[in-house]
Amino acid sequence: MLWVDINQNFGEQTEFLLPFLITVFLVWLILVIFSYYRNGLKKTIMYFLPMIIIALFIESAGVASGRYNYPGYILYLSVVGGGVPLIIILGWSANLFLFFNMSKHIVLNVYQKRNFLQIFLISITAGVIAVCLDLLEDPLAHYNNWWIWKESVGGVKFYEVPLLNFVGWFFLIFFMSLSTLLIERSKFTDNRKLLISITSISITGSVILAVHGLFSRILQMIGLA
């Protein structure tokens, strides 16, 4: 089921892949180290590992379905048929940690009450921040072939990047932030939180796929995807 592949032709078909990889790896490393010193080992695993697993499944399914692919990377992992670069999966975990923490700083300045509404607002804001950054990153990634969207993918596009990609970014970060914050603020012990964060991936992943699938249908019906 899980396979690992090492590509001998690093950078093939791509432009400026190395600086992109260094950037993603540095960001991931800085955030993991910072989280380790700020939150400890268990919470750091709780913040990063679930997103790594869920990104592996979603990205692998995305590649296997033939909508996009990742040429020229070094180390690929696959769980359901599509090879995904390890660095992309690590990048997703850094994205989640970065966006929901930035979002906390925004929301807590305007709404201090510690309740579900606050968690919901933090998650929505995290999703919006993700889309804001992706509007910068994704067109450049497609242009430099860091990942390639197939031309057969139709609908509204922003510099060759389909609208559904941004919808996917929003839902993935929104639901993962929601799940992470709900577990983080529960009254369980840290060990239990860590276990729940891993086992609940199946629930969060199913919700993400169902909501995104439904939203895609709606966008297709009105001709936007």
Add this chain to the structure above:
Amino acid sequence: MESSVVSFIMENIILFLVLGTIGIVITIYLFLTGEKVDQETKDNLESDYISISKFKFNIYVLVYLFIFIMIIIIGVFSNFIKPISIGGIIALIPVFLLTLLKIKVNNTKEH
């Protein structure tokens, strides 16, 4: 992640059903049997600031700006100016918002 992915999942439905069911059952078990402990009821956001010379910076904003600058630099060298200009303006909105809110809150505290 649209219909083709949904079709792909439908083709591997047994795998996803098994993984999903195991995950749900274990999560429910962990929820029902978990010991509850007292938790802190306030977010400590001050520890997200690092001091560089006299100034305090939000680590997340710094990391976000690092990504932003690297993407802009790569975009410029790729000669992809117009899209990164549009994307760059949009990507700066969260930083502006966070900075404005921080200034507003600091001003309110001083008064």
